[in-house]
Structure formats: C-alpha cells, structure tokens
Amino acid sequence: MRIYADKLTEHLSRQLQNVYLLFGNEPLLLQESREAIQHIAKEQGFDEKHRFSIDNSLDWNQVADCCQALSLFSSRQIIELELPESGVNAAIAKELLALSSLLHSDILLILVGSKLTKAQENAKWFKALSAQGDWVSCLTPDIQRLPQFVQARCRKLGLKPDPEALQMLAQWHEGNLFALAQSLEKLVLLYPDGQLTLVRLEEALSRHNHFTTFHWIDALLIGKANRAQRILRQLEAEGVETVILLRSIQKEFSLLLRMHQQSKLMKMAQVFEKNRIWQSKRPFYNAALQRLSVAKIHRLLILLTQIELTAKTQYEHSPWPQLIQLSLEVCKPEHEIPFSTAFHN
Structure with missing residues (x-):
C-alpha cells in the first residue's frame, strides 16, 4: 500500500508491517518516518538493528545472515538498507529480489531511497517487497499542498x-x-x-524559505509571475550565479520547442512519455505550451542571449533586472504584455 509520510503514524498505530519502502527527496520526512517505524518496532520486540549502505563493497551475505541466523532465543531484528543515489542497477535488483524471499515475521526491513522512478515502481524487486508491506512517499510537499x-x-x-x-x-x-x-x-x-x-x-520568526533554480523554473512554466519574482530576489540575495539560471531556462525553452514540434505528430500523453515528464510536472508543461507559442519562445531565446552577453561581458551592469523582466514576459500571455525594448542597448 502507498501512504504519505504525514499519514504514517496513523497507519503504524493500527498495524506494523514487515517491510517499509521509504522513497522521496525530503530529508525531514525520511528521517521522521525511520524514527516512527523504529519506535513502534521497538515496542513490539524488535531490539536489534542492522544498517547497511548499498554500494559495490556491500557483502550481501551479511544481510542474508541477519535473516537466517535466528534461534528461539534471538530477538526480532530491524534491517535497514540505504540505496545509492544512482538508484537500483541490475545487480542490486537481483539481490533485493532474493532478499524478499528471506523475510519473515521476526525481520522488519526498512529500505530507504531517493525519488522513486516509474521503472523502479514496475520492477520485480519493488513489487515483491511492496507486496509484503507499505511504500511511504517522502516527497517534499509542493506549494499547493x-x-x-x-x-x-x-x-x-x-x-x-x-x-x-x-x-x-x-x-x-x-x-x-x-x-x-x-x-x-x-x-x-x-x-x-x-x-x-x-x-x-x-x-x-525570521524567514527560512530556501528556493532553488527548480522552484523558479516551475513558477515560470505555470505562469506565476509574482512567485517567480520572489524566488529570483531570494536567489540573487543568496549569490546564485546567473549563468546557472540562464542555462536552466535555455534547456526548458529547447524542451518546449521540441514538444511543440512533437505534438503535431503524436498525442500529448505520448509527448510527455517520450520526454520523460513526471506526471506531477505535466500540468506545468501543459500551461507553458498553451501560453507560449513557438514564435514567442524564439523571441525569448534572443532575449536570453542578450542577458548572457550582459552577464559575461558587461560587468558594470547587473543582469538581474533583465532576468526579472524575462520572468515577467515568460509568465504573461503574449497578448497581455509587449516585449520590452529595455534589453536592446
């Protein structure tokens, strides 16, 4: 069963599973989920804990021994496995699938990994493990949630x-x-x-929000001008290099142009699949494709080039005001705002 991290405590109060798959990009939720599971497990007699980081040097026999070396006098055990940032390769998948057949009621497995991909979700090892327990989503809540x-x-x-x-x-x-x-x-x-x-x-309190380039890109795609400006101001205050922002938005413009072209030949669902657009991100790209025509994207790319020239050659001029203007023009429908001539010297 898939559950969200903020509902985990409620589920634990009803039943402790033998397997918990913790996947997500939010360190706080991953940490709290681990602690909540371990707390309930300890109350139910899981007194020993073995933690392994999965890499090329891991001896999987040690993991298997934890499952098999039990006697009438042995305590129940927690096995915690942490997946590498690079994800699950064929060798790891094979070991996880084998491990799934060794689990029993005196073993509690906690598998921790970053954001789960669609391929992993459909993999044999994941299906075998999730059938024995819960998949806990530890993704960072988006701005709406x-x-x-x-x-x-x-x-x-x-x-x-x-x-x-x-x-x-x-x-x-x-x-x-x-x-x-x-x-x-x-x-x-x-x-x-x-x-x-x-x-x-x-x-x-003082402000603790921490924005990244990805937050800015999302705001641009969905067309939220005020939010994009707020994020840019904070990124500027934190000293983020403008070249990083320019490269990121250039990549998105190129992707949007490619998706415009592909949409003439196939359905949008196929376009999203072909470009590996996450389900949660598809509304953002839908909004951008409807708002930004091919012609407008080409004009935005010209403005982007001008900003890059400013950033790399005109050190006495800050490129941030131009970035703010670019954000505004990306977010507004074409008929609502004319392209500024402020970029042309």
Whole structure:
C-alpha cells in the first residue's frame, strides 16, 4: 500500500508491517518516518538493528545472515538498507529480489531511497517487497499542498494558526522543512495558548524559505509571475550565479520547442512519455505550451542571449533586472504584455 509520510503514524498505530519502502527527496520526512517505524518496532520486540549502505563493497551475505541466523532465543531484528543515489542497477535488483524471499515475521526491513522512478515502481524487486508491506512517499510537499502539510503539523502540536499565519508559515519555510519543524517547536514554547497570528509570527520568526533554480523554473512554466519574482530576489540575495539560471531556462525553452514540434505528430500523453515528464510536472508543461507559442519562445531565446552577453561581458551592469523582466514576459500571455525594448542597448 502507498501512504504519505504525514499519514504514517496513523497507519503504524493500527498495524506494523514487515517491510517499509521509504522513497522521496525530503530529508525531514525520511528521517521522521525511520524514527516512527523504529519506535513502534521497538515496542513490539524488535531490539536489534542492522544498517547497511548499498554500494559495490556491500557483502550481501551479511544481510542474508541477519535473516537466517535466528534461534528461539534471538530477538526480532530491524534491517535497514540505504540505496545509492544512482538508484537500483541490475545487480542490486537481483539481490533485493532474493532478499524478499528471506523475510519473515521476526525481520522488519526498512529500505530507504531517493525519488522513486516509474521503472523502479514496475520492477520485480519493488513489487515483491511492496507486496509484503507499505511504500511511504517522502516527497517534499509542493506549494499547493504545503499549507495543508503545515496545518497538520500545527494540529499535532496544539498550534492554531489563523489563515494568514498559515500562509506565511508555508511561504517562509518552503523548501526547508527542517526549519519549519524548528520554528513550530519554538512557537509552542513562546505561545502556550497556541494562537498564531501574523503579528506573533513576525515577532518570533525570521524567514527560512530556501528556493532553488527548480522552484523558479516551475513558477515560470505555470505562469506565476509574482512567485517567480520572489524566488529570483531570494536567489540573487543568496549569490546564485546567473549563468546557472540562464542555462536552466535555455534547456526548458529547447524542451518546449521540441514538444511543440512533437505534438503535431503524436498525442500529448505520448509527448510527455517520450520526454520523460513526471506526471506531477505535466500540468506545468501543459500551461507553458498553451501560453507560449513557438514564435514567442524564439523571441525569448534572443532575449536570453542578450542577458548572457550582459552577464559575461558587461560587468558594470547587473543582469538581474533583465532576468526579472524575462520572468515577467515568460509568465504573461503574449497578448497581455509587449516585449520590452529595455534589453536592446
């Protein structure tokens, strides 16, 4: 069964499975999920824990021995396996499939990995292991789901944010859930009554949101101009190299042009599959393709080249104002905003 990390505690209170597959890109959720499983397992007699990092030097016989070297006097054991960042290759897949046949009621397996791919989800090893337990999704909540995520954590701690405070908590901690957890613990101590308002938050907290280039790209694709500008301002304040941003958006423009061309020959679902676009990202690209014509993308590429020339040759001029203008023009439908002549010297 697939469950979300924020629902794991509820599931654990009903039943402890023999296998937990923790996959995602959010360190806080991965850590909390591990701790929650281990806490319940210890209460049920799983007193020994063996942790292995999977790499070329791992002796899989040691893992198998943990499953087989049990007697009437042995305690129940937790085996924790951490997958490499590069994912599961054929050799690892073979060992995991073999391991699935060795598991029994006195072994609890926790497998930890980064974001799960569609190929992994359909692999024999994954199906064999997931059939014996739960797959826990530990992905970072997106901006639409983040307020709901923050609300749930507040509820657990007895905090009662009003709508404005909830929105501010989400905005200030986007991309930094460790800081969110610390901030909520601080608020519990500062305000025993649990009531959270904008005034109280501003008095108690500073901003902890951490944006990346990927956040900016997503905002551009979906056409959220204000959000794109806010992200850019923070990236500038953090000293992010403009060349990184330019290369990233150039790659997206090239992808959009290719998808426009492919859409003439095949259905959009096939276009997404061909370009390996994640299901969760398809609404972003749909929005961009509907808003940005081929002609407009070509004009945006020209502006992009001009910004790159500024960044690499005109050191006395900051390219950030041009990047902000480019963001605005990417986000607006073509008929709403004329292309600025501010780029032309």
